Amino acid sequence: MNFISPPYLHAETSVRRVMNRVMLALLPGIVVYTALVGVAIIVQILLACFFALLFEGLFQKLRGRSLASLQDGSALVTACLIALTFPPLSPWWLTVLGVFFAIVIAKQLYGGLGQNPFNPAMIAFAVCIVAFPALMSQWPAQGLYLPLSQQMEVIFGVSPRIDALTAATPLDAIKTALKMDSFTGSIQELLKSQSLYGTFAGRGWEWVTTAYLVGGLFLVQRRVITWQVPVAFLASMTVISLICWLVDPTRFSDPLFHLFSGGTMLGAFFIATDPVSGCATPTGKLIFGGGAGLLAYLIRVFGGFPDGIAFSILMMNICAPLIDVYTQPAIFGMRRGGKKKEREHE
Amino acid sequence: MLQKLFKFKGGIKPAHHKAESRGTPIAAAPLPGHLVIPLSQSAGEAAQPVVAVGDKVLKGQFIGKAEGWLSSAVHASTSGTVIAVEPRLMPHPSGLATLSVVILPDGEDRWMPLQAPDYKNMSLKSVLQYLQDAGVVGMGGAGFPSHVKMQDSAALGDLVINGAECEPYITCDDRLMRERAGEIIAGSGIIRDLLQVKRVLIGIEDNKPEAIAAMQAAVEAAGETTFSVVAVPTLYPAGGIRQLIRVLTGKEVPVDQRSTDLGIQCFNVGTALSVWRALNLGEPVVSRVVTLTGNVEQPGNWEALIGTPMNELLALARPRADTDGVIMGGPMMGIPMPACDVPVTKGSNCLIARSPTLFPPPPPEMPCIRCGACARACPQELQPFELYWWSRARQFDKAREYHLSSCIECGCCAYVCPANIPLVQYFRFSKSEIRAAAREQKMADSARARFEFKQFRAEREKAEKAEKLARAAAAQAAKLAAERDAAPEGESGAVGDAADAKQAVIAAAVERARVQRAETDSRDA
Ligand code: SF4
Ligand code: SF4
Numbered sequence: 001m002n003f004i005s006p007p008y009l010h011a012e013t014s015v016r017r018v019m020n021r022v023m024l025a026l027l028p029g030i031v032v033y034t035a036l037v038g039v040a041i042i043v044q045i046l047l048a049c050f051f052a053l054l055f056e057g058l059f060q061k062l063r064g065r066s067l068a069s070l071q072d073g074s075a076l077v078t079a080c081l082i083a084l085t086f087p088p089l090s091p092w093w094l095t096v097l098g099v100f101f102a103i104v105i106a107k108q109l110y111g112g113l114g115q116n117p118f119n120p121a122m123i124a125f126a127v128c129i130v131a132f133p134a135l136m137s138q139w140p141a142q143g144l145y146l147p148l149s150q151q152m153e154v155i156f157g158v159s160p161r162i163d164a165l166t167a168a169t170p171l172d173a174i175k176t177a178l179k180m181d182s183f184t185g186s187i188q189e190l191l192k193s194q195s196l197y198g199t200f201a202g203r204g205w206e207w208v209t210t211a212y213l214v215g216g217l218f219l220v221q222r223r224v225i226t227w228q229v230p231v232a233f234l235a236s237m238t239v240i241s242l243i244c245w246l247v248d249p250t251r252f253s254d255p256l257f258h259l260f261s262g263g264t265m266l267g268a269f270f271i272a273t274d275p276v277s278g279c280a281t282p283t284g285k286l287i288f289g290g291g292a293g294l295l296a297y298l299i300r301v302f303g304g305f306p307d308g309i310a311f312s313i314l315m316m317n318i319c320a321p322l323i324d325v326y327t328q329p330a331i332f333g334m335r336r337g338g339k340k341k342e343r344e345h346e
Numbered sequence: 347m348l349q350k351l352f353k354f355k356g357g358i359k360p361a362h363h364k365a366e367s368r369g370t371p372i373a374a375a376p377l378p379g380h381l382v383i384p385l386s387q388s389a390g391e392a393a394q395p396v397v398a399v400g401d402k403v404l405k406g407q408f409i410g411k412a413e414g415w416l417s418s419a420v421h422a423s424t425s426g427t428v429i430a431v432e433p434r435l436m437p438h439p440s441g442l443a444t445l446s447v448v449i450l451p452d453g454e455d456r457w458m459p460l461q462a463p464d465y466k467n468m469s470l471k472s473v474l475q476y477l478q479d480a481g482v483v484g485m486g487g488a489g490f491p492s493h494v495k496m497q498d499s500a501a502l503g504d505l506v507i508n509g510a511e512c513e514p515y516i517t518c519d520d521r522l523m524r525e526r527a528g529e530i531i532a533g534s535g536i537i538r539d540l541l542q543v544k545r546v547l548i549g550i551e552d553n554k555p556e557a558i559a560a561m562q563a564a565v566e567a568a569g570e571t572t573f574s575v576v577a578v579p580t581l582y583p584a585g586g587i588r589q590l591i592r593v594l595t596g597k598e599v600p601v602d603q604r605s606t607d608l609g610i611q612c613f614n615v616g617t618a619l620s621v622w623r624a625l626n627l628g629e630p631v632v633s634r635v636v637t638l639t640g641n642v643e644q645p646g647n648w649e650a651l652i653g654t655p656m657n658e659l660l661a662l663a664r665p666r667a668d669t670d671g672v673i674m675g676g677p678m679m680g681i682p683m684p685a686c687d688v689p690v691t692k693g694s695n696c697l698i699a700r701s702p703t704l705f706p707p708p709p710p711e712m713p714c715i716r717c718g719a720c721a722r723a724c725p726q727e728l729q730p731f732e733l734y735w736w737s738r739a740r741q742f743d744k745a746r747e748y749h750l751s752s753c754i755e756c757g758c759c760a761y762v763c764p765a766n767i768p769l770v771q772y773f774r775f776s777k778s779e780i781r782a783a784a785r786e787q788k789m790a791d792s793a794r795a796r797f798e799f800k801q802f803r804a805e806r807e808k809a810e811k812a813e814k815l816a817r818a819a820a821a822q823a824a825k826l827a828a829e830r831d832a833a834p835e836g837e838s839g840a841v842g843d844a845a846d847a848k849q850a851v852i853a854a855a856v857e858r859a860r861v862q863r864a865e866t867d868s869r870d871a
Pocket of ligand 2: 723769
């Protein structure tokens, strides 16, 4: 007779299912992204996934753990996020290096799944952008459609990297403009003149980020993530960009542009919501998301990096444990007489 | 009457699995080959046996006398011969034995002469006494003696009758309410009068429409105006006392208080029935309705005698060949039985035959990903993953800070955990460690108190002795001085005394150090 303890029932859920849902939610973004820049991005995702599993398996083995954890899908989610945040035509070794830092340094060395204080994919991004700023800033120029064979040659380093390959992203453009004292005219005109502006944000990119938003809303609807982090993230970014924009509309972009540019949507719904390295209490999540959105804006507009998502989330990761300690919710029976939640049922 | 309802946070909606066993009426289980009646079936001290081997007993006869106010009496559940009074395995996963009376039935099932008490003209105290002697305890599973609960309930506002039966698989209360609604209402009426409450709220989960209808009809038939039968939304654990009170009254029982502090007392429908039987028929509690379900061919509800070996009872439902154990209670909070022949007790509401296909062993435990699903499911609004973290780290003080003591072990958290962590197991472990530590602390405290008192007494005696000696010496000296004779005698006495006192101080210090060492040892262990 075996003594499994109660409860004997279990909901249909597993870490793997959660991770699969997250990957499913990334799908619309991946599809639109592929349409925008070509199959290269799929190659990057496969590359990242392969090495993520390889590193994860290797280190699980080294640490004397079971390889069953390869099936939990967490390494794959990290791999996808790396592939989606790195420039799509990055050399293959840069992607692999990113995966190495994420899986080995940021995750396995801290004890594996559930133990990492920092978001692994963002560690990868931060390390690589500090070490290889030029490569990490090579975003494909708009309207440059390289055939697949040529993309492969670029990624795998057979042919030299073409300068024409890259161009300033909309975020680069506005930052550069902000720093030029002699800059006259408005941001919008500047972006339009460089044909960087689409319908409401960066041309082409706006649809990728919209697709991320769709996927993110799916996650909220399926309760894979809660609403607090994304809402707080987007709200704080909206507020701060609105303030700056109202103060000086010629030098600062409007909130809509910021919400749909760079890694905002990916960060708000897929990265800042990482439960392991984020906050767990409802109030903590609001603070975490709000802080990350604010910092991301400040870094992307005033800082030295093309986008601020990675660093803002890492900074909030540092604060997360402390925030959790100070935002412990009241438990059932700590509100006197239940007056606080007089929600009627009928 | 449209009752205004409230919500509690969290909760889960597992598959009900009630359809299997709720369809057929309650049937009386046949007499088993023998009965093993544990003398400890409720909270409080075990009852004291008042029969000996060889005694002939009648059904309903006293076999265990309540030991103190918290205890409850035990009766023979059929007529026959006492063949043993010895420790037998309890229906508890610990596998501990408890003193039990084993009865060989004579097959006649003859009641002792029953006489209903004239409870309407008795004082509350003697009615409660009567209930204690009739062995009336909570029939919902916890088995807290009902008379103690009633005593604590002076000047109440609401009486809550719990017919929620929120756990999957269990249908005994459902059948009871459908078949014996009149008695339950009458019993609830008696409790209402005893406690002098203004309002009786009967909460039944809305997945039991027949029970709700039957109870409503019974209320109308009885012409009771203070009663309302309330259909509460089906959401596990709506039958938890604090949750049910919240749903019915909107009140949250504060963590450090009991429901009676808010003027609310709660009884299970089965308990109300027991009260009615005891006071109206003079019948003590000798049987209960048990749901037999799970991996069986013929699930259903049976009225079983207390003490029926579970395997004999379960055989009535014809368990399938691959049955590998029995769970007492529901699948969320039920406990695995240490052996298949442990007896049915007053708290055995349901027996589930288990098999690996019915309840597959959980997939391997994975690391917690802090997804918070457990916190969203927790009806007590705790942060189970924090509790888990601190329990795993054996930091029980921290676990307490995160309100471990408010955990009702409902299992909602473990149910939703994607990492398959047996959270409840961790919490039970931590709670038992905390209890053990508290016990040790108490023992150490009382040992120290005893020791210190002894020390104090020894020193006081020493001081008194020294004082007496000194007085005597002084008198002696005065006398001797008066006689101009030898003083040294008194002096030498004083010196010897001082040396004595020094010795005692050293001994005391050594003893204190020893006690301290022993304490830290036991705390580390
Ligand atoms: S549900 Fe499980 S994995 Fe998620 S936070 Fe709770 S304990 Fe951790
Ligand atoms: S078992 Fe305890 S911690 Fe888990 S959901 Fe129930 S009350 Fe909350």
